[in-house]
Amino acid sequence: MARLLVIGCGGVAQVAIQKCCQNSETFSELMIASRTESKCIELKKKLESQGTPVKIRTATVNADSVEELTALINVYKPDAVLNVALPYQDLTIMDACLACGVDYIDTANYEPEDTDDPKWREIYEKRIKEKGFTAYFDYSWQWAYEEKFREAGLTALLGTGFDPGVTSVFVAYAKKHYFDEIDTVDILDCNGGDHGYPFATNFNPEINLREVSANGSYMENGKWIETKPMEIKREYDFPQVGMKDMYLLHHEEIEALGRNFPEIKRIRFFMTFGQSYLTHMKCLENVGMLSTTPIEFDGKQIVPIQFLKALLPDPASLGPRTVGKTNIGCIFTGKKDGKEKTLYIYNVCDHQECYKELGSQAISYTTGVPAMIGTALVVNGTWKKPGVYTTDQFDPDPYMDMLNKYGLPWVVDENPVLVS
Ligand code: NDP
Secondary structure, three states: OOEEEEEEHHHHHHHHHHHHOOOOOHHHHHHEEOHHHHHHHHHHHHHHHHOOOEEEEEOOOOOOOOOHHHHHEEEEEEOOHHHOOHHHHHHHHHHHHHOOOOOEEEOOOOOOOOOOOOOHHHHHHHHHHHHHOOOOOHHHHHHHHHHHHHOOOOOOEEEOOOOOOOHHHHHHHHHHHHEEEEEEEEEEEEEEOOHHHHHHHHOOHHHHHHHHHOEEEEEEEOEEEEEEOOOOEEEEEEOEEEEEEEEEEHHHHHHHHHHHOOOOEEEEEEEEEEEEHHHHHHHHHHOOOOOOOEEEEEEEEOOOHHHHHHHHOOOHHHHHHHHOEEEEEEEEEEOOOOOEEEEEEEEEEEEEHHHHHHHOOOHOOOOHHHHHHHHHHHOOOOOOOEEEEEEEOOOOOHHHHHHOOOOEEEEEEEOOOOOO
């Protein structure tokens, strides 16, 4: 029975926390700590009114401060910390976990809040030269903690959302059960949901818009190949969703899979977007609204993308109005027993079903469920191993079983249509 500290109480956290309460044989006590404690208190009340057996406490914390985090961890003494705040806080929370001797879990790799910070820029420019991709986020910052976590006998599990997270587990599962050798992986993230707004993002707008407006890239024969934003477009007929346009993006699991499965010759990631979303995003970008550089406005410093976030619908509020389904999965080519083989493993998730169950839309749901699963496997010892790991580095079977049990059942298709 574990005691868990959850940092953050946004769209993803609310699902992860509710799923922890469904898994009360693993989680007996929870502390929900975030910048705005009122959201934590509201969720605690909801869960208590439903009769959860899990003992819940709340706190306010500024997760940018290692000092505040350390003080909270030392008082609450959790077995692990689940970071479902923002990627900006990954390193401070990892530092606090090391200082207090507790395991660490997150859903997205580190990126800096201020991309103009000269100290960060210097390392970023060096990485572009060495590795050849320009995304603001990469694993180097968190992989640098490997020795510290190993020496402390602690586990850091990185990126246990859907993508990355489940998609990386799908790769480990395909390798374990279906292939002697995987040649290519195409990760396809399709959101067929409609929220009725001309423009909104399904998770944190700042993180989402930064990711989507950046250059794309994929890995071929161990090397990064970078593309212009939205340069590579394909159409795909997604099971239970239908035909959608999808675009090649840089995505963090490519980096981890490229390192951990060097045999894979090509790894790509595609995400679907509708024309309205792309037109709005281009326009906002052209007028400078996606910028993270603070500007002076009316005697105050404001960050344009943070101002935009304040104008856009809160992703957590999209639940009641979003209809349709997501389909996220991986298409593989490779060899088994000397023969060519193809495979598609995917999950279909219905926005309205998620809303009925937990009051969330499917993007938060598909991220929050695996956040709980990864955390449960670390705290119950199944995935406990000193060091810093991604989800493709463990036995995938217990994770795959829990996906079925906790609301994200998956399908294996051994004769899929491939992406050209
Ligand atoms: P939200 O913006 O909805 O929630 C973020 C939460 O973190 C809010 O409760 C916010 O507090 C809190 N927070 C932000 N800064 C701080 C701080 N300095 N100290 C304490 N708390 C803070 O984001 P989402 O729930 O949409 O996303 C959560 C994470 O999940 C992100 O890292 C995102 O990148 C990741 N993600 C991963 C996916 C995957 O598949 N792997 C997919 C989607 C998201 P406040 O309420 O005050 O704003």
